Amino acid sequence: GQSLEQPSEVTAVEGAIVQINCTYQTSGFYGLSWYQQHDGGAPTFLSYNALDGLEETGRFSSFLSRSDSYGYLLLQELQMKDSASYFCAVTVGNDYKLSFGAGTTVTVRA
């Protein structure tokens, strides 16, 4: 099976930078994804890393180290609307199945 670990909660102020770490144990690893979910909403796709390194998309960046089975999501210039849960997920096998972590609740304060 797969296991993913990420912090349960993070609190920060507007304008700050937050890093959400994700460590995983799995076989047949293909890639690491990140999803955002607002309260009562559906998850939305943020990023995908298959290779080592940093991927930047606007204020959000995602990093992967395959050798360390580790990745992180970096949220910069935090805004109130970034208050949400963030899930890391690993792709195992070539049928694009995702296995999700338990999620990190990010609370942004004024």
Next chain:
Amino acid sequence: NAGVTQTPKFRILKIGQSMTLQCAQDMNHNYMYWYRQDPGMGLKLIYYSVGAGITDKGEVPNGYNVSRSTTEDFPLRLELAAPSQTSVYFCASSLQEIYGYTFGSGTRLTVV
């Protein structure tokens, strides 16, 4: 572009009843998935499909069934509902891994 449409949005079932959760996508995605999400938890894979006529079990398939007769539709059937099936159910579809999943808005199911 509707994306992934799930119906109903809310449902209350009595123990032992059955129902079908509908999921349709209009993006011509081959890959479709059903997940359940319990409060404060991540998503658990119930069933998935890599194309019309092909389905396979995920992590938590017991008590559920699926079919995929067309590319667009992927209904989830609950037989003999139990309180443990109280959850939020999300359907998702995908074209390729790099583009991620597109999720429907979810069905909130309560079994009493």
